Amino acid sequence: MTRHELTRFPLIKALLKNRWPQLAVYAALLAGFIFAIFAGFVGSPVGNHNFSIVFVWIAWWAMLILAAVPFFGRGWCAVCPIPLPGEWLQRGAILELAPTGKGVSLGRRWPNPLRNIWMQNISFTLVALFSSVILTMPLITAVVLSAMFFLAIGSSMVFERRAFCRYLCPVGGFIGLYSQIAPLELRVKTTRACASCKEKPCYHGSEAGYGCPWQVFPGGLQKNSYCGLCMECLRTCPVDNIAVNLRPFSSDLATPTKRLDEAFKAFIMVGAALIYAGVLLGPWGALKDAAYRIGSGVWFAYVGVFLSVLFVLMPSLYALAVKAGMLLAKTSSAVRPAFAAMSAALVPLGLMFWVAFSLGFVFTNATYILAALSDPLGWGWNLFGTANIPWQPLFTGLLAPLQTLVLIAGMLWSAGTAQKIASAAGVRPLPVIIYCLLATLVMLGLLL
Amino acid sequence: MKREILARILLLALCLVVVLIPLALRDRSLTLRARMPEDDGWSPQVIQAAAGQPLRLRLTSEDVTHGFAVGQMEMASVDVLPGVVSEVTLLFDEPGIYTFFCTRWCGLNHWRMRGTIEVSGGDAPALADAPLYVALGLDIDAPHPVPGVPSQIPSAARGGQLAEIVSLAEFSTPEYYRAHSPYQVYQDLVSTNLNAAERWDVVSYLWRSQTTAEGLAEGARLYAQNCAACHGETGGGDGVFADQLAASGQSSSQTMHGSMSARTPADFTDAQNMLGASPALLQGKLMRGGMGTGMPMWGVIFTEEQSWNIIAFLYSFQFQYQGVTR
Numbered sequence: 218m219t220r221h222e223l224t225r226f227p228l229i230k231a232l233l234k235n236r237w238p239q240l241a242v243y244a245a246l247l248a249g250f251i252f253a254i255f256a257g258f259v260g261s262p263v264g265n266h267n268f269s270i271v272f273v274w275i276a277w278w279a280m281l282i283l284a285a286v287p288f289f290g291r292g293w294c295a296v297c298p299i300p301l302p303g304e305w306l307q308r309g310a311i312l313e314l315a316p317t318g319k320g321v322s323l324g325r326r327w328p329n330p331l332r333n334i335w336m337q338n339i340s341f342t343l344v345a346l347f348s349s350v351i352l353t354m355p356l357i358t359a360v361v362l363s364a365m366f367f368l369a370i371g372s373s374m375v376f377e378r379r380a381f382c383r384y385l386c387p388v389g390g391f392i393g394l395y396s397q398i399a400p401l402e403l404r405v406k407t408t409r410a411c412a413s414c415k416e417k418p419c420y421h422g423s424e425a426g427y428g429c430p431w432q433v434f435p436g437g438l439q440k441n442s443y444c445g446l447c448m449e450c451l452r453t454c455p456v457d458n459i460a461v462n463l464r465p466f467s468s469d470l471a472t473p474t475k476r477l478d479e480a481f482k483a484f485i486m487v488g489a490a491l492i493y494a495g496v497l498l499g500p501w502g503a504l505k506d507a508a509y510r511i512g513s514g515v516w517f518a519y520v521g522v523f524l525s526v527l528f529v530l531m532p533s534l535y536a537l538a539v540k541a542g543m544l545l546a547k548t549s550s551a552v553r554p555a556f557a558a559m560s561a562a563l564v565p566l567g568l569m570f571w572v573a574f575s576l577g578f579v580f581t582n583a584t585y586i587l588a589a590l591s592d593p594l595g596w597g598w599n600l601f602g603t604a605n606i607p608w609q610p611l612f613t614g615l616l617a618p619l620q621t622l623v624l625i626a627g628m629l630w631s632a633g634t635a636q637k638i639a640s641a642a643g644v645r646p647l648p649v650i651i652y653c654l655l656a657t658l659v660m661l662g663l664l665l
Numbered sequence: 666m667k668r669e670i671l672a673r674i675l676l677l678a679l680c681l682v683v684v685l686i687p688l689a690l691r692d693r694s695l696t697l698r699a700r701m702p703e704d705d706g707w708s709p710q711v712i713q714a715a716a717g718q719p720l721r722l723r724l725t726s727e728d729v730t731h732g733f734a735v736g737q738m739e740m741a742s743v744d745v746l747p748g749v750v751s752e753v754t755l756l757f758d759e760p761g762i763y764t765f766f767c768t769r770w771c772g773l774n775h776w777r778m779r780g781t782i783e784v785s786g787g788d789a790p791a792l793a794d795a796p797l798y799v800a801l802g803l804d805i806d807a808p809h810p811v812p813g814v815p816s817q818i819p820s821a822a823r824g825g826q827l828a829e830i831v832s833l834a835e836f837s838t839p840e841y842y843r844a845h846s847p848y849q850v851y852q853d854l855v856s857t858n859l860n861a862a863e864r865w866d867v868v869s870y871l872w873r874s875q876t877t878a879e880g881l882a883e884g885a886r887l888y889a890q891n892c893a894a895c896h897g898e899t900g901g902g903d904g905v906f907a908d909q910l911a912a913s914g915q916s917s918s919q920t921m922h923g924s925m926s927a928r929t930p931a932d933f934t935d936a937q938n939m940l941g942a943s944p945a946l947l948q949g950k951l952m953r954g955g956m957g958t959g960m961p962m963w964g965v966i967f968t969e970e971q972s973w974n975i976i977a978f979l980y981s982f983q984f985q986y987q988g989v990t991r
């Protein structure tokens with residue numbers, strides 16, 4: 218497949234290697250993140266007039282799902298402010314390389330049984346279950362952001378490198394999943410150079426930079442899922458063997474996963490998109506009420522349905538589809554590896570579900586961004602003269618056709634992916650394609 | 666090392682700036698926050714002010730749309746919108762305790778969403794007269810049904826034609842009107858030799874002649890804004906909150922600080938009750954409130970004139986006023 222190395226261009230390479238531009242972005246986003254927490258605690262409790270809700274759950278989410286993830290993969294992780302204070306404490310420095318041992322961390326190894334993304338699957342599911350209040354109440358958003366902030370600091374104090382990002386972050390899990398689609402990757406130019414490199418400074422660090430915070434050895438990188446694009450390896454590689462490439466979309470899906478934790482992430486994301494579409498955008502008051510009345514009997518019923526759909530119904534039906542595909546292919550091997558491998562077909566489908574869903578609420582709520590820009594705390598300010606812009610849904614005539622196109626594209630993309638990976642997985646793709654088609658029809662019905 | 670120190674200073678400064686600048690710029694004037702009465706209503710609920718000095722208030726809602734007005738004060742209601750800060754400046758000429766209240770139907774207990782402004786300084790106001798129902802010694806909680814009701818809706822226009830042939834001078838004073846129920850006047854008109862329907866028409870005319878088109882319009886506006894949610898737009902006691910009041914029983918009448926017994930809102934289309942109630946009695950109920958029922962106390966909200974206009978409008982649910990333009 219064709220790849221274009223961006224780091225061939227001296228300016229791009231210099232920008233990526235130099236720590237100052239990265240620090241400038243870090244500083245701006247960290248300040249914004251602290252302001253979001255501050256706004257959640259002291260600003261107006263009315264969500265659509267508070268920076269914490271409007272800029273986190275509308276502006277940031279739109280940026281993440283509609284741009285950052287599809288085009289830059291873990292581009293957001295590269296600049297995310299949440300792990301920074303912990304990492305700086307761990308390193309004992311913000312910008313320069315501190316002498317070894319200056320940092321404050323026990324530097325423990327992350328426990329082996331948890332070296333997977335099950336914790337991220339659980340943390341995302343928890344956030345999703347409480348999303349009705351998290352997405353609407355600034356105070357709860359501030360509590361959640363603070364919890365993530367201190368959890369990241371705490372995990373850096375106890376464990377080595379970015380344990381929070383790699384194993385706990387509720388957002389990082391799905392960004393990793395969908396980063397496989399992005400047309401951007403960091404890879405080594407030649408694995409031979411890595412094989413002959415004795416010190417492996419890209420992993421262990423050197424005077425030029427830190428060892429990979431994401432616990433990844435770049436020489437073994439085959440997909441984007443766990444590369445945080447922090448550019449440390451670009452700085453430390455002694456033989457200039459690291460490249461940032463442009464590549465075709467969804468290149469990583471050609472090598473499907475064998476892991477159930479990653480496979481389930483795909484189901485969680487598809488299932489959550491379907492349920493969100495029903496609860497947040499659908500016309501069913503009782504369903505919305507059940508999601509909002511946390512702690513009540515109906516909410517527990519909602520939780521039961523939510524978990525059943527994500528962890529039982531969708532994976533079971535998919536396993537049946539995979540099994541049917543195996544029968545059609547006359548393959549008699551175990552279902553589990555094929556099930557995990559074929560879950561790759563859900564990656565483009567899930568991402569497009571989230572794009573379609575996000576278009577709906579972003580177009581609906583985008584005018585709040587301008588209002589909150591002028592009055593971010595709901596204190597009656599009008600900094601840029603936009604505080605009194607009335608709420609108005611945007612592109613209402615364009616939304617339904619756009620969502621339909623996105624969903625159809627996702628369906629076709631998934632079908633193509635299923636076809637590509639089916640033979641290696643020992644299945645016929647048709648039942649999986651039918652599964653994707655049915656899921657798409659349900660999503661279309663919910664959104665339109 | 667210098668670069669590292671510079672980076673640390675810049676970073677720390679930036680993170681402090683985003684918190685400290687908003688705090689420094691924060692408007693310190695009094696902000697009155699509105700929440701639904703079930704969530705504590707106005708905050709603060711008591712505001713201190715001085716007579717003759719402007720009181721600047723910043724108003725904001727933390728849940729739904731509310732409205733702000735001060736009882737017995739000439740001012741337009743100010744919308745209090747969620748997350749939006751509105752400003753209002755009040756000026757009190759006299760010391761006293763003023764009641765501010767919500768003017769939007771924000772919820773079942775909207776009527777209890779009130780607070781007070783304690784205005785000090787200046788000359789003490791003259792003591793108000795006792796309400797008319799007290800002066801008349803009326804028991805406003807006693808039942809007041811009438812033994813018979815009109816066979817057709819009494820017409821003020823027809824009554825006006827009859828008024829030209831009978832002497833109504835003794836029935837036409839405001840004092841007489843306020844102190845007597847329509848049924849009492851109907852009884853007193855026996856001496857006129859008019860038949861029953863004609864006497865009811867005359868009563869209708871007398872009631873209409875005690876108000877004006879403007880007064881009725883003002884009464885209708887105040888009724889729609891403050892009464893119709895429970896008593897219904899057509900006065901039938903079937904407002905949008907009436908079903909909820911009945912359905913939720915005891916809990917429907919939860920106040921901010923306790924509970925009170927629920928009762929179905931009065932039906933102003935019920936002739937048996939309405940024709941037995943004098944304007945003074947209705948004013949007593951209106952201004953004092955239900956004393957344990959769901960009926961709020963409006964005496965601190967409405968002026969005397971506003972209360973009479975509302976009461977005049979209430980009788981329009983019994984009498985036909987069409988054809989009388991004054």
